[in-house]
Amino acid sequence: MRNFALIHLNGVRREIRGREALMMLAEWLRKEAGLNGTKIVCAEGDCGACTVLRASSRPGTAPTASLHFEAMNSCIATVAQMDGTHIVTVEGMQCGDRLSPAQEAMRTCHASQCGYCTPGFVMAMSAMLERHDRADARTAANYLTGNLCRCTGYTPIVEAALTVRATETHSVARRYSDPQAVAESLAATKQSMFVEHDGVKLFAPISLQEAVTFMAMHPEARVLGAATDLGVQVNKGKPMPAALLSLHLIPELYESKVTRRGVSFGARVTLADVRRVSEDVAPEFARFLNLFASPQIKNVATLVGNIANASPIGDTLPFLLIAGGEVHVASRPSAKGSVRKRAIPMTELYVGYKKLSLDPGEIITHVTFDRTPAKDVMRLCKVSQRKDLDISAVSGAFSLTLGPRRRGVGAASAAPQVVGARIAFGGVAAMPVRMHEVELALQGELTAERIEAAAHLIASSIKPIADVRGSASYRRVTAANLFRRYGNEVLRG
Ligand SMILES: Cc1cc2nc3c(=O)[nH]c(=O)nc-3n(C[C@H](O)[C@H](O)[C@H](O)COP(=O)(O)OP(=O)(O)OC[C@H]3O[C@@H](n4cnc5c(N)ncnc54)[C@H](O)[C@@H]3O)c2cc1C
Ligand code: FES
Numbered sequence: 001m002r003n004f005a006l007i008h009l010n011g012v013r014r015e016i017r018g019r020e021a022l023m024m025l026a027e028w029l030r031k032e033a034g035l036n037g038t039k040i041v042c043a044e045g046d047c048g049a050c051t052v053l054r055a056s057s058r059p060g061t062a063p064t065a066s067l068h069f070e071a072m073n074s075c076i077a078t079v080a081q082m083d084g085t086h087i088v089t090v091e092g093m094q095c096g097d098r099l100s101p102a103q104e105a106m107r108t109c110h111a112s113q114c115g116y117c118t119p120g121f122v123m124a125m126s127a128m129l130e131r132h133d134r135a136d137a138r139t140a141a142n143y144l145t146g147n148l149c150r151c152t153g154y155t156p157i158v159e160a161a162l163t164v165r166a167t168e169t170h171s172v173a174r175r176y177s178d179p180q181a182v183a184e185s186l187a188a189t190k191q192s193m194f195v196e197h198d199g200v201k202l203f204a205p206i207s208l209q210e211a212v213t214f215m216a217m218h219p220e221a222r223v224l225g226a227a228t229d230l231g232v233q234v235n236k237g238k239p240m241p242a243a244l245l246s247l248h249l250i251p252e253l254y255e256s257k258v259t260r261r262g263v264s265f266g267a268r269v270t271l272a273d274v275r276r277v278s279e280d281v282a283p284e285f286a287r288f289l290n291l292f293a294s295p296q297i298k299n300v301a302t303l304v305g306n307i308a309n310a311s312p313i314g315d316t317l318p319f320l321l322i323a324g325g326e327v328h329v330a331s332r333p334s335a336k337g338s339v340r341k342r343a344i345p346m347t348e349l350y351v352g353y354k355k356l357s358l359d360p361g362e363i364i365t366h367v368t369f370d371r372t373p374a375k376d377v378m379r380l381c382k383v384s385q386r387k388d389l390d391i392s393a394v395s396g397a398f399s400l401t402l403g404p405r406r407r408g409v410g411a412a413s414a415a416p417q418v419v420g421a422r423i424a425f426g427g428v429a430a431m432p433v434r435m436h437e438v439e440l441a442l443q444g445e446l447t448a449e450r451i452e453a454a455a456h457l458i459a460s461s462i463k464p465i466a467d468v469r470g471s472a473s474y475r476r477v478t479a480a481n482l483f484r485r486y487g488n489e490v491l492r493g
C-alpha cells in the first residue's frame with residue numbers, strides 16, 4: 001500500500017503525502033510547490049484562473065507513446081486524486097527563454113492588463129493547440145468558455161486565440177511524454193493508496209472488491225468521482241469528511257461500452273468522454289452536453305457524479321429518465337460477505353431532495369442507457385441565466401415516437417400520430433421528475449389543441465421550488481413553454 005500520491009509536475013517526479021495530499025491542487029501548487037503562476041480567483045471552478053494541463057496514464061493499460069493533455073481547474077481538485085497524472089502549469093510552458101505560442105499571442109494581441117486571468121487563458125489556449133493547429137471562432141469560443149477576464153475585455157483575447165498557431169517544438173504532449181515517467185505512473189497505479197492527516201483518511205483501492213469492503217467498514221465515507229462538488233464545499237469552509245473513498249485507481253470504472261441496445265459508462269468516465277461516445281448512440285444528448293459547464297469541468301467531472309449528486313437541476317438527469325437509464329451498484333453487506341450487485345432504474349433512484357434509494361455502503365459502478373431510436377424526435381433543453389457555464393433553472397427532456405401520419409376526413413394535411421411519449425423535467429420539484437400523466441395525454445393524433453392541453457397539464461401538475469434561479473411561477477411557466485415550443489416544432493415537422 002502506498003502512502004503517497006505520485007505526480008509528475010512539469011516533468012519532475014513528486015511524491016506527496018499526508019497534509020499536502022489532502023490540499024486542493026491550486027493551493028498546493030502556490031503554497032507548497034512554489035509555483036505561483038497558477039492563480040486562484042473564484043475557488044469554485046467558475047473562472048478558469050487556476051487552469052492547468054493534465055494527462056493521466058489510465059490504470060491497468062499499457063503505456064502510451066504520447067500523453068493526452070487536457071485543461072482542468074486546479075482549485076477544486078485534491079492533490080491525492082492527481083495521483084498517477086502528469087501536470088503542466090504555466091511555468092512549464094516556456095521553452096528555454098522563448099514564450100509558448102499562447103503566451104506570445106496574448107502578448108502581441110495586448111490581451112492582458114492586470115494579468116490575473118492570463119495564465120488561465122494561456123493554459124486553456126494551450127489545451128486547444130494540443131488538438132488544433134489553428135482555431136476558428138467556434139473552436140476558440142469552445143475552449144475559452146471556462147475562463148473569465150474582468151478587465152481586458154474579450155476582443156483581444158479572442159484575437160490571440162484566432163491568430164495563435166501550434167508548433168511542433170512547443171507541443172506539451174511532445175515535451176512531457178517521457179516514457180520513463182509514464183511507466184513509473186502506471187507502475188504506481190497498480191498499488192492502492194492511503195493518505196491520512198489530522199483525522200481525515202483517503203483510501204484509493206485498485207479493485208472494486210477493496211472499495212466495497214472499505215464502504216462496509218465506513219458506510220459514512222464520501223465516495224469521490226472527480227470531487228468537483230467536494231472541492232467547492234471545502235473552499236467555502238466546510239470541513240473535509242473524515243473518510244473519503246477515491247475510485248481513481250479501479251481500471252474497470254473507466255470503461256465505456258457501446259452495445260446494440262445502448263451504452264454503459266463506468267463511474268470514472270468523464271463527461272467529455274461521455275459526450276464523445278454519445279455522438280453516435282444518443283446524438284441529442286451529445287449536443288446537449290456542449291452546454292454542460294466548461295471544458296475544464298467536463299474533462300474531469302463524471303456522469304456518475306452528476307447522477308449521485310442528486311441535484312433536482314442536475315443536467316443529465318431528465319435525459320436519463322427518458323432514455324431507459326439504470327444505475328448499477330455494488331456493495332458488501334458485511335465485511336466477510338461477497339460483493340452484491342444490483343441495478344436501479346433511474347425512475348426509482350430519486351426519493352426526495354438530494355436523496356437516493358441507495359443502501360448504506362453502496363457504490364455506483366456504472367450507468368447504462370438506451371440508444372435513441374431513429375424514429376424518435378428527442379429534444380433536451382436547459383434554461384439558465386446565461387448560455388454557458390451556468391446551472392439550469394429548468395431543464396426538459398422530451399421524446400415522441402411517431403407512427404405513420406393519418407389523413408383525417410377533410411383535414412388539410414396529415415397529422416403526426418404519437419405512439420409513444422416520454423417527458424421529464426429538472427428544476428420543477430425537489431427531484432427530477434418523469435411525467436407519466438402527460439405522456440398518456442399525448443398518445444394519438446398530435447394537434448395544436450393536444451399540445452396546449454399537455455402544456456397546461458405540465459403547469460398544473462408540477463410543484464417547483466422557488467430559489468435564486470427562479471420563482472415557482474417562473475419555473476411553472478417556463479416548463480410549460482419549453483414543451484409548447486418542442487410540441488409545435490414536431491407538429492410543423
Ligand atoms: C464550475 C462548475 C460548473 C458546473 N456545471 C454544471 C452544469 O452545467 N450542469 C450540472 O448538472 N452540473 C454542473 N456542475 C456540478 C458537477 O460538476 C457535476 O454534478 C459533476 O458531474 C460531478 O461529477 P464529479 O465526478 O466531480 O462528482 P463528485 O463531486 O466526485 O461527486 C458528486 C456526488 O456524487 C457522489 N458520488 C460520486 N461518485 C459516486 C459513486 N461512484 N457512487 C456513489 N456516489 C458517488 C459523491 O459522494 C458526491 O456526493 C458544475 C460544477 C462546477 C464546480
Ligand atoms: S479559481 Fe476560478 S476556476 Fe479555479
Ligand code: FES
Pocket residue numbers: 111112113114115116117118148149150151152
Ligand atoms: S487581465 Fe485582469 S482579469 Fe483579465
